[in-house]
Amino acid sequence: MTVEEQSTPENNILKAAKEIFQKKGMAAARMQEIADEAGINKAMLHYYYRSKELLFEAVFKSAFHMLAPQLNEIMNADTSVFEKIKNFSSNYISFVLKHPYLPNFIIQELNRNPEFVKNLIAEKNFPNISKFKQQVNHKIEAGEIRPINPEQLFINIISLNIFPFIGAPLLKGFVNINDEAYKQLMEDRKTEVADFIINAIKI
Template identity: 55%
Template sequence: MTTEEKIFDAARIVFQKKGFAGARMQEIADEAGINKAMLHYCFKNKQLLFEAVFMKVFSQLAPQINMIFNSDESVFEKIRKFTFSYISFVIDHPFIPQFVIQEMNNNPEFVMKFMNHNNRPNPSLLISQIEKEIALGILKPIQPKQLVLDIFSMTVFPFAAQMMVKSIIQISDSEFDQLMEERKTSIAEQIINSIKK
């Protein structure tokens, strides 16, 4: 394993445990088994390291999502696979949604950089397919972009607003984790039942 790979693995572990604000470069260096000077040689500061880790993780997620969107499966099956894949991924990488929200406010240039990336999630084929399945009478006459927005919102929001969600419905961390596991399938069925003709 190269020094850079050790740093990425260590940073991912520390960021997942502590979040961006709580993570310290010394802690990441210790986790990687290198000294802090070497870490700063590779990444000048915590922000640059976090952005690099985020882009590496995001580049694993986006192709999975696009593979689902661009497959030959039905809209219903795509909804099922998207909600399951996205929620599973975020459970494994819980720092992602909160980081995106934080960066939209603090560093919009970086957010635009990864959203304009060639591998970003692109639902255009899914939107065309929704229109076709409406014309075929498989789906109710719905606005395709509203449906895509609903799918993203219902999967992303609980993670992005985790503290608020826990507080409003008064649940513990373990109860939240259980609800998220259930949402891997429950969101899809809820959406499918609302759009099925």
Template identity: 55%
Template structure:
């Protein structure tokens, strides 16, 4: 394993436990089994390290999403696969949605750099398919981008607002995770039932 791979693995563990704000470079260096000077040599500060970890994770998620969007599957199967794939991924990388929201406020250039990247999730073919299935009478008339916004919002929001949801609903980490497992299928079925004729 290279030094960079050790750092990425360590950073993921620490960011997952402590979040971006609570993580310390010394903890990451200790977890990686290197000294802090070596960590700073590779990554000058915590934000640059987090951005690198994020882009590494994003580069794993984007192809999965594009494979779903661009497949020959029906809209209903794509919705099911998207919710399952996205929620599974974020449960393994729970710090990512909160980091994106934080960066949208503090560093919008970074967020735009991955949202405009050629490898980003691209829903163009999916939007065309939604329009075609509306015209064919398979699904109800709905603006395709509204449908995508509903799909994304219902999957992303619980992770982005995890602390608020746990507090409001008075649920433990274990209960939250169980609910997220449930949402892998329940979100898809709610959306499908709302659009199918």
């Protein structure tokens, strides 16, 4: 049982705060609402987490730590480029289908406060793509994939996996389908995205 799942007051508050912060964002979230969600008095929030700012930081870091290590593990694994693309797409989409508010929350708050990234970079387990870049360059030299800037390829992988969740309300409108059908499209993307990327770079 991980520390997040224990039923200490701190963790109950953190769970409630996640719920509210991720749904509404820092500015629109209300301490009272978080207290209600946690079933406690508002003063308790300040007892365990001095301020809204600190509670928010705890929530944000907890959220980020759910995502980043996954990315890092896959990118630094001893598998081929194609395997990495397949594994990341499949794992990431499965994960986000279970935590739909997470990506939007992180992106939104990083845009609100871009300097926050510096704190994250300093921590260990922050995703490092140098191995991935090497592998891609190697494959290009070996003539197995088309010439492409590895950074652009990385951005493409991330974009194709993350945006369909962040942009869901808009895309549902454009494609003109209901929630059920959209969820099915996301399920299909677990393999679809990797196929698309590999076709784009394979010679």
